[in-house]
Amino acid sequence: MAKNKNNQAIWSTRIKDVSSIFQKVGSSIDIDKRLYKEDILGSIAHVDMLFKQKIISFKIKNKIIYGLQKIEKEIVKKKFIFNKKHEDIHMNIEKRLFEIIGEDAGYIHTARSRNDQVITDLKIWIKNSNKEIVINLNKIIKSTLKIAEKNVETIMPGFTHLKNAQPISLAHYFMAYIEMFRRDKKRFNNNLENLNESPLGVAALSGTSFNIDRNYTAKRLGFNNPTNNSIDTVSDRDFVLDFLFSISVCSMHISRIAEELIIWNSEGYNLINLSDKVVTGSSIMPQKKNPDLLEFLRGKTGTAFGNLFSMLTILKGLPLSYFKDLQEDKELIFKSNDTLINCLKILDEILKNFSPNKKKMYELADSGFITATDLADYLVRNHSMSFREAYQKTAEIVNLAEKKKKKLRELKLEDLKKIEPNLTTEVLKIFILKNSVNSKKSYGGTSFENIKRMIFKYKKNL
Ligand code: ARG
Numbered sequence: 018m019a020k021n022k023n024n025q026a027i028w029s030t031r032i033k034d035v036s037s038i039f040q041k042v043g044s045s046i047d048i049d050k051r052l053y054k055e056d057i058l059g060s061i062a063h064v065d066m067l068f069k070q071k072i073i074s075f076k077i078k079n080k081i082i083y084g085l086q087k088i089e090k091e092i093v094k095k096k097f098i099f100n101k102k103h104e105d106i107h108m109n110i111e112k113r114l115f116e117i118i119g120e121d122a123g124y125i126h127t128a129r130s131r132n133d134q135v136i137t138d139l140k141i142w143i144k145n146s147n148k149e150i151v152i153n154l155n156k157i158i159k160s161t162l163k164i165a166e167k168n169v170e171t172i173m174p175g176f177t178h179l180k181n182a183q184p185i186s187l188a189h190y191f192m193a194y195i196e197m198f199r200r201d202k203k204r205f206n207n208n209l210e211n212l213n214e215s216p217l218g219v220a221a222l223s224g225t226s227f228n229i230d231r232n233y234t235a236k237r238l239g240f241n242n243p244t245n246n247s248i249d250t251v252s253d254r255d256f257v258l259d260f261l262f263s264i265s266v267c268s269m270h271i272s273r274i275a276e277e278l279i280i281w282n283s284e285g286y287n288l289i290n291l292s293d294k295v296v297t298g299s300s301i302m303p304q305k306k307n308p309d310l311l312e313f314l315r316g317k318t319g320t321a322f323g324n325l326f327s328m329l330t331i332l333k334g335l336p337l338s339y340f341k342d343l344q345e346d347k348e349l350i351f352k353s354n355d356t357l358i359n360c361l362k363i364l365d366e367i368l369k370n371f372s373p374n375k376k377k378m379y380e381l382a383d384s385g386f387i388t389a390t391d392l393a394d395y396l397v398r399n400h401s402m403s404f405r406e407a408y409q410k411t412a413e414i415v416n417l418a419e420k421k422k423k424k425l426r427e428l429k430l431e432d433l434k435k436i437e438p439n440l441t442t443e444v445l446k447i448f449i450l451k452n453s454v455n456s457k458k459s460y461g462g463t464s465f466e467n468i469k470r471m472i473f474k475y476k477k478n479l
Contacts, residue, residue: 027108044101048348052106053092055138057085059217060125062237067127072227077121084118107131128229130221132251132339137217143260144212146354147205153361154198155479160368162475165191169468172450173378174387181385184450187373189463194274195475201267208259215240219247222338252337257346261325264353268321271360275314282308287377292370310363317356324349382450386415386425391453400439410437
């Protein structure tokens with residue numbers, strides 16, 4: 018029997034002289050060692066199955082499991098020496114298994130390949146990561162809900178084109194972000210359907226001649242069922258794209274809220290104050306308190322998008338089955354994942370460390386003829402006009418206010434009557450911001466009642 022030579026690559030019988038530069042760049046161990054837990058879990062399920070199917074003996078199975086558990090402890094205690102020569106986590110573990118239990122380690126790779134092994138590990142890893150991301154998203158939703166609860170009656174201008182549009186509640190504004198983060202949660206959870214198909218046992222690309230039980234390993238590893246086609250299985254990285262896409266969308270949401278808060282924090286707007294916990298200073302301008310962390314969040318979105326595009330590009334034009342190109346996936350996954358988790362934690366910290374400048378929000382809302390639509394609606398309801406006619410009348414009233422350098426609410430009834438003679442004092446109520454906000458009672462609108470109902474609903478669903 019050919020003996021395994023420990024300090025040599027597994028393929029050293031065939032390949033004699035690998036250039037050192039290739040050994041250096043071809044190794045992925047520095048990155049994929051993060052998969053050690055999943056790899057050992059997969060290997061234990063695999064050998065249990067091999068024994069159950071009478072492919073290996075009870076004794077060998079137990080020896081292998083003993084060795085794998087010892088390896089896990091060594092890695093946890095940082096006593097394991099990762100060797101670049103053995104390329105990746107799968108072969109590093111296999112090599113160490115030989116050292117611990119001897120030649121019986123040679124049975125572990127029966128009926129599998131690194132091609133199915135690596136995606137089994139990755140799918141388990143991404144499933145766990147999904148859970149961590151969702152936990153962090155829940156924290157953000159909770160912090161946002163706290164802001165909403167305190168600000169149901171905080172009135173601010175709602176903008177379109179960054180120009181005053183209609184008055185809204187600050188709570189309603191933040192709850193828009195809750196909707197985005199809830200969709201993110203759903204997006205990550207939806208990915209589980211593909212992640213729950215087990216690749217293990219498709220071996221290199223064509224399946225195996227051993228009588229394995231893929232349903233058994235699937236169930237053991239928390240998958241729902243085995244994948245259907247061995248060639249597709251080793252070629253498929255759609256689940257990686259799903260993950261990177263979900264991260265990108267979530268990052269984009271974070272970036273939007275970050276940008277919003279950066280604008281609101283500027284002296285021009287002055288709608289929020291950031292506490293010292295989340296700002297930084299300048300090396301030259303002593304007065305500065307800069308929203309660096311928010312900018313960090315916005316900037317990191319570029320990394321997330323870049324990683325998604327890298328993966329799409331790697332897959333584009335790649336013929337079926339395994340190619341080394343695919344090894345790039347892990348670096349992208351880990352980088353995107355770690356960055357997102359960091360960003361979610363930072364955003365949560367920022368949400369807990371800012372306060373709205375309510376007075377300034379109200380003042381800003383009280384400008385730009387923000388209740389013009391309310392007036393048009395009023396004319397439709399009370400003076401039997403079509404919306405388009407009411408719109409034109411209101412535009413004339415806005416022109417008048419602009420000419421007189423007055424707010425709509427500062428116009429006198431007689432001014433208004435010049436344009437619509439049937440108006441009575443009742444119309445003046447229309448210009449009160451609170452009335453405007455509260456009138457938006459349609460489902461999903463900004464009325465205080467709606468908001469309170471939604472807060473209750475979100476809390477129940479957390
Ligand atoms: N380290 C490899 C990767 O991450 C594992 C699969 C290797 N398979 C192969 N045929 N070289 O992609």
